[in-house]
Amino acid sequence: xxxxxxxxxxxxxxxxxxxxxxxxxxxxxxxxxxxxxxxxxxxxxxxxxxxxxxxxxxxxxxxxxxxxxxxxxxxxxxxxxxxxxxxxxxxxxxxxxxxxxxxxxxxxxxxxxxxxxxxxxxxxxxxxxxxxxxxxxxxxxxxxxxxxxxxxxxxxxxxxxxxxxxxxxxxxxxxxxxxxxxxxxxxxxxxxxxxxxxxxxxxxxxxxxxxxxxxxxxxxxxxxxxxxxxxxxxxxxxxxxxxxxx
Numbered sequence: 001x002x003x004x005x006x007x008x009x010x011x012x013x014x015x016x017x018x019x020x021x022x023x024x025x026x027x028x029x030x031x032x033x034x035x036x037x038x039x040x041x042x043x044x045x046x047x048x049x050x051x052x053x054x055x056x057x058x059x060x061x062x063x064x065x066x067x068x069x070x071x072x073x074x075x076x077x078x079x080x081x082x083x084x085x086x087x088x089x090x091x092x093x094x095x096x097x098x099x100x101x102x103x104x105x106x107x108x109x110x111x112x113x114x115x116x117x118x119x120x121x122x123x124x125x126x127x128x129x130x131x132x133x134x135x136x137x138x139x140x141x142x143x144x145x146x147x148x149x150x151x152x153x154x155x156x157x158x159x160x161x162x163x164x165x166x167x168x169x170x171x172x173x174x175x176x177x178x179x180x181x182x183x184x185x186x187x188x189x190x191x192x193x194x195x196x197x198x199x200x201x202x203x204x205x206x207x208x209x210x211x212x213x214x215x216x217x218x219x220x221x222x223x224x225x226x227x228x229x230x231x232x233x234x235x236x237x238x239x240x241x242x243x244x245x246x
C-alpha cells in the first residue's frame with residue numbers, strides 16, 4: 001500500500017473500504033515510508049501531479065463523465081500512466097474531443113461517445129461502443145453527476161428526482177453495464193463527496209445522492225468480490241467548472 005503525500009508533508013494511509021477517507025499517521029512505519037523526499041500533490045484538478053504513478057499499460061479505462069473536471073483529470077492521468085481511455089460524456093462534444101486529443105498526445109488510444117448516463121437506453125450502447133473500440137474494461141471511473149442546491153421549501157419533487165437520476169441512477173447503470181465487460185482483477189472507482197458523509201445545508205438532495213453512492217459502493221464491493229474491486233473517492237470542495245457554476 002502506497003503513501004499519499006499532500007501539502008504539509010503529512011503521510012496518510014487510506015482506510016479500508018472507502019478510498020478518499022484517510023487517517024493520519026504521525027510516524028509511518030518503514031513499510032510505508034518513501035525513500036524519496038516527499039513532494040506535495042496539488043489537488044486542483046487542472047494541475048494534479050501525483051508523486052508516483054502506477055503502470056496501466058495494456059489497460060482500458062472507461063470514464064463515465066470524463067469530458068470535464070475530475071472525470072477529465074482522471075482520464076488524462078490514466079493515459080499518462082499508460083492506459084487507453086474511453087470517455088462517456090453528456091453534452092460538450094468539444095470538451096470530450098479535447099480530452100481524447102490529449103490522451104492521444106500522451107501516446108495512448110482515446111475514444112469518446114455521447115450518452116446521458118442516467119438513461120439506460122443511452123448508456124448501455126455507449127459502454128458497448130467503448131468495448132468495441134478499446135477492448136475489455138480493466139477500470140471503470142464513475143464521475144457523472146450534477147451539483148445543484150435549493151432550500152427545502154424551494155425544492156420540487158422534480159428537482160429531487162433529477163438529482164437522484166443524474167448522481168445515483170447513473171452510477172448504478174454504469175456499474176451494471178460495465179461489469180459484464182470487465183477483465184479479471186478489474187477495479188471500479190466511484191466519485192462521491194464529503195457531503196455524502198456529513199450532510200450539507202441547501203444541498204440536501206445532492207448530499208443524499210452521494211451518501212447513497214457510498215452505500216452502493218460498499219454493497220458492490222461485497223457482491224463483486226473477489227473478481228472486481230470497488231471503491232469510492234469522496235472529495236471535498238474541488239475547483240472545477242461544475243463547482244464554479246453552483
